[in-house]
Amino acid sequence: MWNDNDMTERLGVRYPIIQAGMAGSTTPQLVATVSEQGGLGTIGAGYFNAEKLEKEIQEVKQLTDKPFGVNLFVPSENHYLPDQVEHMNAWLKPYRRAFNLEEPVVNVTEEIQFKQAIDMIIKYHVPVCCFTFGIPDHETIQKLKEAKVTLIGTATTVDEAIENERAGMDLIVAQGSEAGGHRGSFLNNGKYEPMIGTMSLVPQVVDAVSLPVVAAGGIMDGRGLLASMMLGAQGVQMGTAFLITDESAANDLLKNAILNSKETDTVVTKVFSGKYARGIHNAFIDEMNQYDGEIPDYPIQNQLTNSIRKAAAKDGNPELTHMWSGQSPRLAEKMHAAMIMDKVVSQVEERLKQN
Amino acid sequence: MWNDNDMTERLGVRYPIIQAGMAGSTTPQLVATVSEQGGLGTIGAGYFNAEKLEKEIQEVKQLTDKPFGVNLFVPSENHYLPDQVEHMNAWLKPYRRAFNLEEPVVNVTEEIQFKQAIDMIIKYHVPVCCFTFGIPDHETIQKLKEAKVTLIGTATTVDEAIENERAGMDLIVAQGSEAGGHRGSFLNNGKYEPMIGTMSLVPQVVDAVSLPVVAAGGIMDGRGLLASMMLGAQGVQMGTAFLITDESAANDLLKNAILNSKETDTVVTKVFSGKYARGIHNAFIDEMNQYDGEIPDYPIQNQLTNSIRKAAAKDGNPELTHMWSGQSPRLAEKMHAAMIMDKVVSQVEERLKQN
Numbered sequence: 001m002w003n004d005n006d007m008t009e010r011l012g013v014r015y016p017i018i019q020a021g022m023a024g025s026t027t028p029q030l031v032a033t034v035s036e037q038g039g040l041g042t043i044g045a046g047y048f049n050a051e052k053l054e055k056e057i058q059e060v061k062q063l064t065d066k067p068f069g070v071n072l073f074v075p076s077e078n079h080y081l082p083d084q085v086e087h088m089n090a091w092l093k094p095y096r097r098a099f100n101l102e103e104p105v106v107n108v109t110e111e112i113q114f115k116q117a118i119d120m121i122i123k124y125h126v127p128v129c130c131f132t133f134g135i136p137d138h139e140t141i142q143k144l145k146e147a148k149v150t151l152i153g154t155a156t157t158v159d160e161a162i163e164n165e166r167a168g169m170d171l172i173v174a175q176g177s178e179a180g181g182h183r184g185s186f187l188n189n190g191k192y193e194p195m196i197g198t199m200s201l202v203p204q205v206v207d208a209v210s211l212p213v214v215a216a217g218g219i220m221d222g223r224g225l226l227a228s229m230m231l232g233a234q235g236v237q238m239g240t241a242f243l244i245t246d247e248s249a250a251n252d253l254l255k256n257a258i259l260n261s262k263e264t265d266t267v268v269t270k271v272f273s274g275k276y277a278r279g280i281h282n283a284f285i286d287e288m289n290q291y292d293g294e295i296p297d298y299p300i301q302n303q304l305t306n307s308i309r310k311a312a313a314k315d316g317n318p319e320l321t322h323m324w325s326g327q328s329p330r331l332a333e334k335m336h337a338a339m340i341m342d343k344v345v346s347q348v349e350e351r352l353k354q355n
Numbered sequence: 356m357w358n359d360n361d362m363t364e365r366l367g368v369r370y371p372i373i374q375a376g377m378a379g380s381t382t383p384q385l386v387a388t389v390s391e392q393g394g395l396g397t398i399g400a401g402y403f404n405a406e407k408l409e410k411e412i413q414e415v416k417q418l419t420d421k422p423f424g425v426n427l428f429v430p431s432e433n434h435y436l437p438d439q440v441e442h443m444n445a446w447l448k449p450y451r452r453a454f455n456l457e458e459p460v461v462n463v464t465e466e467i468q469f470k471q472a473i474d475m476i477i478k479y480h481v482p483v484c485c486f487t488f489g490i491p492d493h494e495t496i497q498k499l500k501e502a503k504v505t506l507i508g509t510a511t512t513v514d515e516a517i518e519n520e521r522a523g524m525d526l527i528v529a530q531g532s533e534a535g536g537h538r539g540s541f542l543n544n545g546k547y548e549p550m551i552g553t554m555s556l557v558p559q560v561v562d563a564v565s566l567p568v569v570a571a572g573g574i575m576d577g578r579g580l581l582a583s584m585m586l587g588a589q590g591v592q593m594g595t596a597f598l599i600t601d602e603s604a605a606n607d608l609l610k611n612a613i614l615n616s617k618e619t620d621t622v623v624t625k626v627f628s629g630k631y632a633r634g635i636h637n638a639f640i641d642e643m644n645q646y647d648g649e650i651p652d653y654p655i656q657n658q659l660t661n662s663i664r665k666a667a668a669k670d671g672n673p674e675l676t677h678m679w680s681g682q683s684p685r686l687a688e689k690m691h692a693a694m695i696m697d698k699v700v701s702q703v704e705e706r707l708k709q710n
Contacts, residue, residue, distance in 0.1 A: 200533040200553075231578050327552055
């Protein structure tokens with residue numbers, strides 16, 4: 001049953017399971033373990049500079065010779081409005097004071113970082129590159145294609161999937177509204193957030209494109225993988241399920257919060273980074289929501305809140321840091337990444353034996 | 356494959372497919388056709404008085420001797436605030452003027468209507484009763500159970516599913532965020548709306564209760580039914596798919612709007628009825644959204660906007676009437692209800708032959 005699958009064929013993996021490129025929360029151990037177990041591990045390089053990315057790629061390559069991916073944030077238009085940043089700094093002052101933090105210098109280097117990451121991927125022959133927040137320009141795509149890198153785009157709507165196909169992607173992740181962390185949407189210009197549930201999004205995307213579709217959003221086990229395949233997807237991308245593994249870089253504060261959450265505990269908010277993301281509801285979201293409409297664009301807001309979130313997490317304070325999670329925390333089980341892979345695969349195999 | 360299913364067994368039907376009780380949009384022909392084809396047709400009696408319900412039950416019984424259901428709105432707490440109603444009437448004045456309509460007299464008779472509907476269901480030995488917006492009191496449930504009526508509750512969260520099980524329901528519809536029309540939620544007191552995607556909601560509900568679970572939200576074809584069963588549901592409830600059939604009472608304005616919609620065209624709003632419901636975005640929603648927080652409770656707002664919506668629909672104006680739809684309008688196909696049933700069943704049978 002694992003043969004005859006466009007997704008595994010294009011990725012050169014055994015099982016149609018991608019570990020989502022959760023920026024800031026992947027480790028070389030997590031990536032390599034997932035790949036060793038027959039899935040596609042992915043380095044979440046969204047926030048990495050070139051040196052950090054190079055180091056991680058080297059480490060993954062030491063741990064596995066199986067295919068793996070790098071997930072990148074595609075730079076998007078952003079406006080640095082001095083007044084807006086000044087206001088935000090004023091609103092963030094009490095939090096900074098509580099943790100004894102300086103006001104940061106905003107430094108938008110997305111474009112340079114992205115170009116360097118692409119070069120690094122080519123230099124090290126990384127087999128797969130995944131994109132979030134948009135589609136890179138034609139030249140970049142051509143460069144990667146010439147280097148035989150398999151390309152995965154992210155879509156939260158049918159139109160975004162069509163754009164990904166047009167641009168030359170090899171696979172499309174259809175990210176439903178249940179997904180944790182950042183929303184990959186890009187066609188709405190950040191003005192509103194299309195929140196299409198996975199059950200609706202996947203078959204509509206499958207009908208609209210001819211590329212293999214990977215379902216994402218709310219999927220934590222073999223049931224989710226089977227359901228996705230029935231909807232016409234070739235496989236799945238899972239984030240939260242891997243975020244709570246022992247190998248993930250997420251702190252115990254977040255892992256425990258997910259394990260103790262209900263499906264109703266998450267919300268989608270821009271207050272942490274300037275882009276919409278799903279996380280467990282807390283005081284920071286509540287307090288900052290009053291400034292809705294005045295949140296600086298990504299990556300400006302991300303940089304403004306970064307030290308506060310880090311200090312809060314270090315302090316064991318779940319109320320002032322981002323706590324990314326999808327809508328299925330009740331299905332979360334803390335285990336080694338290899339066991340998650342094993343669980344999902346054996347659940348699928350067992351279920352299909354019954355038919 | 357259609358045997359050994361708790362849902363079909365409890366309902367006495369051949370296929371695990373429920374036609375959602377879309378208040379105002381079902382006809383005896385639709386209900387009877389779905390039941391004749393082996394599913395469970397449901398009279399959407401949410402807005403009916405006793406006479407209307409009696410007539411519809413009689414008509415369905417003349418058309419089929421197969422099991423069918425009646426879907427009722429469980430009366431919920433509502434506050435008639437004279438000032439709020441006065442303000443709303445002032446805001447609605449321009450719309451009423453445009454259609455030459457009088458200001459209506461608000462008349463909350465929910466409780467009486469609900470009791471009479473229960474008596475009617477028992478009198479006519481209706482096999483199945485489905486509830487939206489809550490759980491009836493113990494006495495009502497006992498009365499229905501003694502009359503051997505099979506009871507279906509609606510849940511939009513795990514906690515609501517648990518409450519339904521405790522109260523003695525026989526099956527639970529897990530309504531995901533993709534679903535069109537009214538949200539069945541009741542534990543949040545209308546303050547916020549839990550929007551859990553079907554892919555997340557179904558397995559979490561299945562794990563939490565021992566009753567058969569019916570998936571709802573975004574399901575339009577055999578792929579959705581198969582996916583739901585893989586998630587652990589016994590079957591599905593479909594609304595939008597049946598709303599656009601020839602047998603439905605929905606007007607052509609709505610049917611055509613659904614057929615021409617994208618998955619991104621719907622929003623969840625309280626402005627039409629005072630309770631959250633998903634429909635195609637239009638001018639009325641936009642204009643009334645500025646009064647968010649000042650919308651009278653259901654059924655008050657429903658009565659205040661009723662004549663406006665009816666007049667707009669009659670006038671062929673899609674901008675000032677409710678246009679309920681789920682998030683999968685791209686999967687909508689206008690056909691006879693019998694053909695929808697046939698399509699779903701044969702898609703499932705074909706897919707399973709492949710394994």
